[in-house]
Amino acid sequence: MPEKPRSDRITDLSRLKAFTNPLRIQLYRLLYAAGSATASQLAEQVDQAPSLVSYHLRKLAEQGFVTEASGRSDDGRQRWWQVASEEGWGFRESELTGTPEGAAAVDAVTKGLLESRDAQYRGYLGQSAAWGKEWTDAAFTSEWMLDLTAAELAEMEEELQAVSRRWRERGRAARTAGDTTGREHVTVHLYGFPFRP
Structure with a gap:
């Protein structure tokens, strides 16, 4: 591998x-x-x-x-x-x-x-209105409250990194192949940290 x-x-x-x-x-x-x-x-x-x-x-x-x-x-x-x-x-x-x-x-x-x-x-x-319905419907903000151990949180971070790498490579490959129609820079912010209510 x-x-x-x-x-x-x-x-x-x-x-x-x-x-x-x-x-x-x-x-x-x-x-x-x-x-x-x-x-x-x-x-x-x-x-x-x-x-x-x-x-x-x-x-x-x-x-x-x-x-x-x-x-x-x-x-x-x-x-x-x-x-x-x-x-x-x-x-x-x-x-x-x-x-x-x-x-x-x-x-x-x-x-x-x-x-x-x-x-x-x-x-x-x-400026979200200027992006149009397609982009505003695709954009997201999410928050989840999970019960995890530190090891599980670290494992989840590794999985999220793998997902992000896969999508980044997909976008790069498309741009290299000339597939730029409708393609924009997209940023994804995810945070994972412990808290006590």
């Missing part, structure tokens, strides 16, 4: 700290969706100076999250960027929170990701 692709798992605190800046999270997401882009193109989307965006892209590159996109520059003056891994990145909180500095970095990155996801979903809600 072939090994399943894995995300870039961050185990070094200095790498995680690259994402304590919310703009870097936003730039990484935009670059992931675009496939490749220049600092100037990204700067227009985040309403920042190209020099500032270029600085943050270099910082992400230093930590191995983005890389220059080869063969994209027409005249050598524009630097094209792409994400380094199509599988994205992730981390285990327990591997990085052994110190106050680690706990603070995990807290900042986790909250930054949550704020970014929230802003993305609120953006959709604010």
Whole structure:
């Protein structure tokens, strides 16, 4: 059985700290969706100076999250960027929170990701009518309350990762084959965490 692709798992605190800046999270997401882009193109989307965006892209590159996109520059003056891994990145909180500095970095990155996801979903809600009935009927938000052990929650996360990978590959294969009609970027946010009422 072939090994399943894995995300870039961050185990070094200095790498995680690259994402304590919310703009870097936003730039990484935009670059992931675009496939490749220049600092100037990204700067227009985040309403920042190209020099500032270029600085943050270099910082992400230093930590191995983005890389220059080869063969994209027409005249050598524009630097094209792409994400380094199509599988994205992730981390285990327990591997990085052994110190106050680690706990603070995990807290900042986790909250930054949550704020970014929230802003993305609120953006959709604010313009959902413009997407039309087909897309608004297909879009969903779900919440389930389950009784699980920590091991069962971890197993469920693995299953959800496998489902997500399968659908991502299906979309990529369709785009590669030229099947782009009606195809849009779709984001899915699922959270699984314990709580006590």
